[in-house]
Amino acid sequence: MTTVLNVLRDLHRIHQQLADIQGRLDRCPKLLHASQAKVKQAETALSDKKGVIQQLHLAAKEQELVLEERAAKITDRQARLKECASNKEYQTLKDEIQSEEQANSDLSDQILLAYEAIDQQQEQAAELETKLIESQQELETTTTQVTEREASLKVDLERIQSDLSSSEKELPSEFVGEYKRITSARGEEAFGEVANNCCGNCYQQITAQMMNDVLTGKLTVCGSCGAILYPGE
Numbered sequence: 001m002t003t004v005l006n007v008l009r010d011l012h013r014i015h016q017q018l019a020d021i022q023g024r025l026d027r028c029p030k031l032l033h034a035s036q037a038k039v040k041q042a043e044t045a046l047s048d049k050k051g052v053i054q055q056l057h058l059a060a061k062e063q064e065l066v067l068e069e070r071a072a073k074i075t076d077r078q079a080r081l082k083e084c085a086s087n088k089e090y091q092t093l094k095d096e097i098q099s100e101e102q103a104n105s106d107l108s109d110q111i112l113l114a115y116e117a118i119d120q121q122q123e124q125a126a127e128l129e130t131k132l133i134e135s136q137q138e139l140e141t142t143t144t145q146v147t148e149r150e151a152s153l154k155v156d157l158e159r160i161q162s163d164l165s166s167s168e169k170e171l172p173s174e175f176v177g178e179y180k181r182i183t184s185a186r187g188e189e190a191f192g193e194v195a196n197n198c199c200g201n202c203y204q205q206i207t208a209q210m211m212n213d214v215l216t217g218k219l220t221v222c223g224s225c226g227a228i229l230y231p232g233e
């Protein structure tokens with residue numbers, strides 16, 4: 001009888017260990033995915049930033065083109081000043097030149113500001129690039145750690161599974177069917193350690209008759225949650 005109770009207690013402990021290791025194994029790919037997502041995020045942020053810089057460059061180049069074309073017009077008008085037939089014509093050309101020079105001076109200021117903005121964006125891009133490199137290094141470290149952890153957890157898992165097989169062999173034959181059915185459905189929750197006349201799995205009270213059965217090593221299943229009951233130490 002004592003043996004049965006000890007076997008049940010061992011089996012519960014082993015199933016808890018299995019669940020713990022399985023949980024830790026399940027977390028491994030999640031850690032890896034989180035790390036990969038961080039790299040992806042950093043890559044997107046950097047490529048978005050590069051896109052913005054490219055657009056700003058194109059806009060600045062267009063403005064430079066306007067500046068050059070206007071400067072050419074000014075040179076052309078200045079040449080025509082010498083060939084003017086009338087004062088009126090001369091004055092009109094002079095006014096045009098003045099207004100275009102003003103426009104080009106404003107545009108030069110705008111282009112300067114645009115390049116300052118590009119510089120700022122490039123500094124931000126450099127920071128994003130650093131972040132990307134850091135996230136890639138982090139991924140590398142995480143990959144190594146996760147691989148090592150998985151390998152060591154698998155060793156633990158095999159050891160505990162072998163403990164499980166040995167303990168299961170000690171289970172009396174009348175327990176085997178119910179044990180298999182309940183553990184395959186519920187894992188570590190297949191057992192309830194009875195304390196203060198309550199099932200340790202669902203905390204519902206059990207009857208005095210059931211407590212008696214538990215103590216005498218009869219297969220007893222909790223009426224509320226269906227766990228196999230065994231007495232606490």
Ligand SMILES: [Zn+2]
Pocket residue numbers: 192199200201202203204222223224225226227
């Ligand atoms: Zn219960």
